[in-house]
Amino acid sequence: xxxxxxxxxxxxxxxxxxxxxxxxxxxxxxxxxxxxxxxxxxxxxxxxxxxxxxxxxxxxxxxxxxxxxxxxxxxxxxxxxxxxxxxxxxxxxxxxxxxxxxxxxxxxxxxxxxxxxxxxxxxxxxxxxxxxxxxxxxxxxxxxxxxxxxxxxxxxxxxxxxxxxxxxxxxxxxxxxxxxxxxxxxxxxxxxxxxxxxxxxxxxxxxxxxxxxxxxxxxxxxxxxxxxxxxxxxxxxxxxxxxxxxxxxxxxxxxxxxxxxxxxxxxxxxxxxxxxxxxxxxxxxxxxxxxxxxxxxxxxxxxxxxxxxxxxxxxxxxxxxxxxxxxxxxxxxxxxxxxxxxxxxxxxxxxxxxxxxxxxxxxxxxx
Numbered sequence: 379x380x381x382x383x384x385x386x387x388x389x390x391x392x393x394x395x396x397x398x399x400x401x402x403x404x405x406x407x408x409x410x411x412x413x414x415x416x417x418x419x420x421x422x423x424x425x426x427x428x429x430x431x432x433x434x435x436x437x438x439x440x441x442x443x444x445x446x447x448x449x450x451x452x453x454x455x456x457x458x459x460x461x462x463x464x465x466x467x468x469x470x471x472x473x474x475x476x477x478x479x480x481x482x483x484x485x486x487x488x489x490x491x492x493x494x495x496x497x498x499x500x501x502x503x504x505x506x507x508x509x510x511x512x513x514x515x516x517x518x519x520x521x522x523x524x525x526x527x528x529x530x531x532x533x534x535x536x537x538x539x540x541x542x543x544x545x546x547x548x549x550x551x552x553x554x555x556x557x558x559x560x561x562x563x564x565x566x567x568x569x570x571x572x573x574x575x576x577x578x579x580x581x582x583x584x585x586x587x588x589x590x591x592x593x594x595x596x597x598x599x600x601x602x603x604x605x606x607x608x609x610x611x612x613x614x615x616x617x618x619x620x621x622x623x624x625x626x627x628x629x630x631x632x633x634x635x636x637x638x639x640x641x642x643x644x645x646x647x648x649x650x651x652x653x654x655x656x657x658x659x660x661x662x663x664x665x666x667x668x669x670x671x672x673x674x675x676x677x678x679x680x681x682x683x684x685x686x687x688x689x690x691x692x693x694x695x696x697x698x699x700x701x702x703x704x705x706x707x708x709x710x711x712x713x714x715x716x717x718x719x720x721x722x723x724x725x726x727x728x729x730x731x732x733x734x735x736x737x738x739x740x741x742x743x744x745x
Contacts, residue, residue, distance in 0.1 A: 380598045385609035386519060386537035393517055393541040393605060395598045397590070400505065400544040403435040407503055410539050413476045417469060419462060419489040420480040421449035424507055427550040432480050432505065445469070449484040451637035454524045456532065462492040473497045476539075482508035482555075483515040483642060487530070490521030494536035503540045508551055509559025510643055512543040513566070513600035514621075518608035524637075528698050529629045535613055543601065545593045558643030560585065560678045561624070565650060566600045568671055569620045570607070572716035574599050579670070582677045614701075619720035622701055623710040624649035627733070630695040631687065640682055647681050651740060655732045656724060657711040667715050676743040684737055689730035696729075 379396030394406060407416065416437055420429070425446055445465045447458055466475070477500060479489040486504050493502035506516040522533020548556060560578075567575030577595060578585065584592040604621070611618035628649030631640055640648075654671045657663035675681075697705040707729075709722040 382598065382602050382605045383609075384517060384537070384605045386612055388519075388537050391537060391539050391541070393543060393601055395512070395541075395543045395601050396594065397544060397546055399542045400431065400435060400546065403432070403505065403542050404437050406540055406542060407437055407476065407478070410476060410501060410503075412474070413501070414472050414474040415470065416476045416478060417466060417471050418444040418478045418480060419485065419492070420444050420446055421485055422446050424449065424481040424485065428480060428507060428547060432478075436478055443469070444480075447485075447488065449481055449488075451484060451524070451632065451642070454484050454488055456523055458488055459492050459495070459523060462489065463496050466492070466496055471496070471500070473500060475500050477502045478505060479503070480505045480507060482506065482511045486511055486516050487521050487533070488523060490519075490536055490538070491523060491533055494521055494534040499536065501539045502536070503542070504538045505542045505544075505547075507547040509548055509556055509597075510562050512545070512548075512597055513559070514562045514604055516541050516543065517601060517604045518618075518621075519612065524633075528633050528695060531698075537612075543597065545590070545597055548588060548593070555641060555643075556588065557586070557679050558641040558647075561643040561647040561650060561675065563596055563600050564671075564674055564678070565621075565623050565646065566603045567674075568650070568712050568715055569623050569710075569718045570603045570716060571599065574603075575670075575674070575715050579674055579677075582674070586678070616720075619701065619708070620710055620718045622720070623712070623718055624653055626696065626699060626701065626707060626709055627652045627692070629699060630692045631684075633695050634687055634691050639685070644681050647675050647678070648684070648736060648740075650675055652732055652736060653709060653711055655735065655739065656709065656728065657713070659728060659732065660711070660722075660724070662719065663712050663714065667712070670715065671712065672739065672743045676740065681740065689733040692733065693726065693730075 382393040504516040506512045519537035522530040525531045624646040628645035631645040
């Protein structure tokens with residue numbers, strides 16, 4: 379098991395990453411010091427698979443009476459946070475409580491935001507059970523909920539006290555959700571780690587069948603990149619913007635389709651292809667590198683088709699993205715595999731033409 383240290387304004391915390399991490403949850407949480415109670419937050423579907431195991435490893439009786447909420451993206455709303463807070467009040471949680479989140483990105487984002495705002499902040503521990511959460515969303519302290527106008531527009535930077543990422547919890551993850559998480563790992567290869575990217579090119583078959591040795595390589599390596607970036611730039615003032623590679627268009631696709639068509643990672647897959655094409659069109663990236671990136675995205679499997687989505691629908695959503703400045707979209711574009719450039723402004727006609735070309739480019743990569 380690997381221990382990854384993350385620096386934050388609220389103090390450093392550890393990510394324990396590897397098989398057997400969940401079995402150590404009780405002792406790891408106990409190291410946080412005295413508390414007046416441990417309260418578990420999860421979703422019904424995650425708890426159905428992992429409730430018994432977590433209950434046996436999380437200290438106190440509260441794990442046997444978890445606060446469960448809908449973990450669909452469509453339920454990632456302020457009303458859900460209010461519901462959690464009211465249940466915490468009724469359960470007797472006070473300022474010395476510890477909240478333990480068990481689930482994927484939506485559970486971590488919503489429950490993390492509840493922790494940030496309940497009594498103006500109580501301690502939170504993340505036990506991520508999806509690939510995207512283990513390598514990305516559970517690390518770095520971003521919490522939040524969506525508005526109809528866009529994704530994650532209300533939130534807080536609120537780092538956890540501890541992250542416990544056990545690849546064993548991926549065993550029950552539906553294959554589509556597992557595949558969706560791989561696009562985030564491809565992102566890490568493109569933005570910061572050419573060796574990780576090359577490993578994915580060579581071993582994608584093993585990765586897709588969840589080979590333990592492959593997971594033992596890609597998960598800690600991706601988590602370490604996230605930890606290094608957010609430690610250097612906690613509040614996204616500069617370097618952390620590279621983590622948005624693929625997310626500018628990806629978030630817009632999720633919003634435009636009401637979070638019903640794409641899983642988060644699938645939308646990011648389309649966003650990676652688009653950003654890669656934009657980098658080539660603006661002379662930032664060689665076509666040979668672009669071909670490798672697009673082929674690697676295609677090797678994960680087919681993305682849901684874009685259907686009738688049009689660029690004109692996306693323009694106002696992109697302009698309201700939290701990374702935009704004065705309505706001007708700021709893109710993250712690759713310069714080569716392992717290096718990116720952030721804060722790039724592009725002319726809208728180029729973006730629109732690139733979006734229109736996406737289905738043909740993706741089909742060619744699969745052929």
